[in-house]
Amino acid sequence: MVTINDIAKKAGVAKSTVSRYLNNGSISSETKKIIEAVIEETGYMPNTFARSLKAQRTNMLGMIIPRLSSASTNEVLEGVDAAARELGYHILITNSDQSKERELANIQTLAKQKVEGIIMLAREITNEHEELIKNTNIPFLLIGQRTEGIHSIIHQDYEAGYKIGQYAVELGHRHFLYVGVPEYDKAVGVERKKGFLDAVSQHEGTRVDILETEFSRSISYEKAKQSLPKTKATYIACATDNIAVAVLKATNELGYSIPGDFSLSGFGGYDATSYVTPTITTVGYPYRNLGEEAVLKMHKLITKEAVPMLSELSNSLLIKQSTREFKKNRKGFLFT
Amino acid sequence: MVTINDIAKKAGVAKSTVSRYLNNGSISSETKKIIEAVIEETGYMPNTFARSLKAQRTNMLGMIIPRLSSASTNEVLEGVDAAARELGYHILITNSDQSKERELANIQTLAKQKVEGIIMLAREITNEHEELIKNTNIPFLLIGQRTEGIHSIIHQDYEAGYKIGQYAVELGHRHFLYVGVPEYDKAVGVERKKGFLDAVSQHEGTRVDILETEFSRSISYEKAKQSLPKTKATYIACATDNIAVAVLKATNELGYSIPGDFSLSGFGGYDATSYVTPTITTVGYPYRNLGEEAVLKMHKLITKEAVPMLSELSNSLLIKQSTREFKKNRKGFLFT
DNA sequence: TTGTACGCGTTATCAA
C-alpha cells in the first residue's frame, strides 16, 4: 500500500507537507506540482481509517434494516442514501433478516465500527434493545416505529387507517374484512388497524371481520384463498400493499372481480399497486422522504442540535380502480 | 470514548494485557475476571479502525449498485449479505444512481475506505472505468456484465434468450414483437436479444419486430400503449420482467387479453410476475446465487487463490399462464 | 513555507 510517507520520500519533502497539500493548501506552487505529480504517478489515496482514527470522526452512519428485498425498505434506503451523500456521510447497511438476535448483533457491530449514528428500521423494540442502545452511547434513531425515550420518526399510521376507513364508509360499505398483521408491530399491527376500526365504528351498523396474516405475500395469498369464499364483507382493507396484491391475486384465482365483488385497498403506495389490474386504492406513504428526514435528524443529533423526540410524516389517500360504491355483489350479499 | 487504555488503567494492568485478553487469551484467570468486570462496567468496544490500521485488513467489501429500488439488485444484495456474513466481511454499499460519474466516484470512495475488494453491478464498462480499476489496485469483480481483462460473473443471457425463442416457436408462433433495451447494455441489450433472434430464425418463415424501450416500467408502459395497437405479432417477448409487467398493464388498458390476443414473456423470474394475472412466463435468473458467488469469488481473489476470469450462471425457463399455443387472435391476424 | 515530533487506539514483539 502506498502511504503518505512514500509520497513524501519520492517528492523529497516531509510528510506533513504532503498532508498540508492534501488538506489545507498552505504550500508553494513548486512543491505542489511535485507532490501532484508523485500522487498521480503512484495512484495514492489517503487511508480513511488512519484519518478517522486521528480525527475521531468516521463520517459513517449505520443503518439496520429488517430485510433487503422490500419495496418500502428500499425507498427508505434511497432517501437515506441521497441525504447522506449530501451531508458527506457514508452508509454502512446491515441486514437483520427479521431476527432480533441479528438486530442486536448489528447494533454491536456498528458500534465497533464507530459509526456516528445508527438508524434502525424496526418492527419491535425490546428491553434488550433499549439497554444495548443506552450502553453503546451512540446517537440512535428509530424509524417506522416509536418507543418511549428513543428518538423516532414515524408515519401517521392511525390517521392513514382512519382515512381508509372513512373513505370506505363514505362509499356506502358496511361490512368489512380487515386483513391485518400481528400486534407485535405497533405501527402497522396496532395503530393502522385502530385508525381503521375507529373510523368505521363512527358509523352505526357497521361490522368488521378480522383476518390476521403476515407481511409475507405468499402467506397472505394462502390465507386469503381460504377465507374469501366465506366472507360476507364487501370491502377488504389490507394492512399493506403487499397483502393487497396477494389478496387481489387470490380473488383472481377464485374468480371474483375487483371492484365488482369486493372493493380492495392497501397501505403504502408501492409501485406494484399501479401495475396490477385493477390498480389498487391505497395510502401513499413518503418512504423516500422518511429516509431523508432520518439522515437530517440524525445529523442534528450528532451535531447536538435540538431535535424533537418524535416526528411524524403525513400521508395521503390515493384512490384507484379497486374501490367503488357499495352495490350488491354477485355473491348476493347485502348488508341489512 | 472509552479505549483500551482506560480499561487497562481501571483494571490496574498494562494495555497489552487487555489486548491479549481480547485476542489470544494467554492470561491468568484472576486478571481475566478483573478485566471482564471493567469491560462490562464501561461498555467498552474495541475500535475497529485502529484495529484495521494495525492489521492492514479492514474486512470490508465494497459494493456498487446502479440503484437501490430494483428487485434483481436487492436479491443480489441479499446473497452478498448472506455470504459476506459467513466469511466475516462487512459490506459498504454505494449507489451510483445509474450515473457513470457516480460509479467512478464510488470506486474512488471505496478505495479510500480501503475495502479489500469491490463488487460492481454494472451496465457498461468504459475505458475510464478500466483505468481507474487498474489504478486502485484493489481486487475488482464485475457482475451481470463481462469485460475483457476484468474478473466477471455473468448470467447465461444468450442461452436465456435462446430458450424463450425456441419455446415461442415451438408454441407455433411465427410473428414476434421483441421489446428490448438499448445495446449499451451488453448482457440484456445485446446477448439476450441475440439469443432470442437466433432461436427464432432457426425456423423459416418467422419474423421479429423490435420495439426499443428502457428498463423503466413507466417508459415501457407508455411505449407499449402506443405500439401494441399497430403490431401484428402474436408473441411479445420482453427483455425484462419489469418490462413484461408494464406491457401486461398496457394490454389490460387497451382491452387485449393475455394470452388470448398475445402470448407474453419476460426474463428474470421476479416475484412480481407471480402476483399479476395472468402470471408471466419468464426465465428464472439466480440473482441471490449471483450475489453469493460474487462474494465467494471475491474472497478467493483477495486470498490470492486461483479463479477463472469468467464464471457463468445458468437459468431455466419458467412457463406460466401468459403464453400459449398460437391461435388466430381476436384482431384476426394470422400468419401467412 | 517547511520540517520535527507526537498522538489517535490497537496489536505484536520481546524481555522480564
Next chain:
DNA sequence: TTGATAACGCGTACAA
C-alpha cells in the same frame, strides 16, 4: 503470565 515499546498512516502543534 505480564509489561514496555514500537508500529500502523495520518494530521497538527510547534519550531525553524
